[in-house]
Amino acid sequence: MSHTTMNLNLKVWRQKNTKTAGAFEMYRVENISDEMSFLEMMDILNEQLITTGGEPVAFDHDCREGICGMCSMYINGKPHGPWQANTTCQLHMRAFKDNDTIVIEPWRANAFPVIKDLTVDRSAFDRIIQAGGYVSVNTGNAVDGNSLPIEKSKADEAFAAAMCIGCGACVAACKNSSAMLFLSAKVSHLALLPQGGPERKTRVTNMVAQLDKEGFGACTNTGACEAACPKEISIANIARLNKEYIVAGLTSE
């Protein structure tokens, strides 16, 4: 495959902190290799800004291999950019053409306030997990893995839900800024397994209550979250969450 380089115009959201209003700034980057990752291109932009005495663009990143859920850019009108089932760090510059203008925005939701530039505060997700996204009953020492019989299909479905990396793309993609795909993944992966059984009612009750406190919107099943999710979490999990919630609501004390 031939190797090409490209020159790009970047329209990047710059915002000093949570309190000040932000605005777009235009930048030009040159000789960008099509084999670079999107974040490497952002690194080059920042090197360029530092050498010319400017302020580098703040953006979240950590593992750069698509599993940590830290990167969070809204690129050309889609969370994590144009590719399907992909995180920003795994997006490569071959997705773009020479002289393209790329619009880069932070996740936009009141529940995810901008800390600086493209970095947003996603601690709301941590507090939702803290409200019940774990098993707290005493389970004793580690037992043999095969002593708990679980159907293969159930285990697979639970694993597919547990794939959620909590990046927040679902919230960014949703017209309602709803975090229901995230919450449903966290509720589902435990609801499908026997270990999640003892606390299933309190879990869904407390996690939904925390979600509402954080100021996310309600789900209208448009499907945008599922389409933008880098881990392809199924929207069917939201229906399962709703079922869990109804059962908890009708049968709790």
Place this chain on the structure above:
Amino acid sequence: MTFKQMFTSSVGKKLVMGFTGIFLILFLIVHAGLNATIFANDGGLMFNKAGHFMGSNAVPRILEIGLFLGIFLHIYQGYLLTLENKSKRAVGYAVSYDKGSKWYSRSMAILGTLILLFLIAHIYHFWTPSRLGGMAGIKALVEVEHNGVRLHNLYAEMDLVFTNPYIVVLYVLACGSLGYHLAHGFQSAFKTIGVHNKKYHAMLTSLGYGFAIFIPMLFAIMPISFYFDWIK
């Protein structure tokens, strides 16, 4: 969890939308079925008898109260949710994300508003003259006699209202809005009330699209049939 919490949380508000939505879907079946009696080609006799039953019998009159409550809740909760959801993103995007979802899924409030505007006209055309005709200066319907019972001639009223081409166009456009509203609403309502099993989900999705095409088309063909005198 108290019932109040259950129906006022973000999931709960959607439950109200889902349950009232399914209730209104059931109403559409009854309404379309009763109206289909105009195709009996008996000069509207069967239709007028059906209309007389709906207006004079206690059972449909009591159910009618439930219907109005259901419609009101669906509209009120719908607007409340739309405004609340909109308020969750103070700063919007420069480039909007519209590839991941269908336009009608994102436009339920607008489609619902169009249906509401139509509903006001529709109630004014038929419900008010039939139920309140003769009172407070509201036009009374012409009556016909059948086996000694005096029936409102709603059939003649339909024939009269649908001589106006603008009203026919309004009704047909409203049926289009209803179709798209149902195309999202039908399957979404069942997801909201917790149906996640793959087999039911597939079944309800196809059924939803079928319903969203068939019922509005059946409704739309009624004013058209009167306008072009296809029924006698």
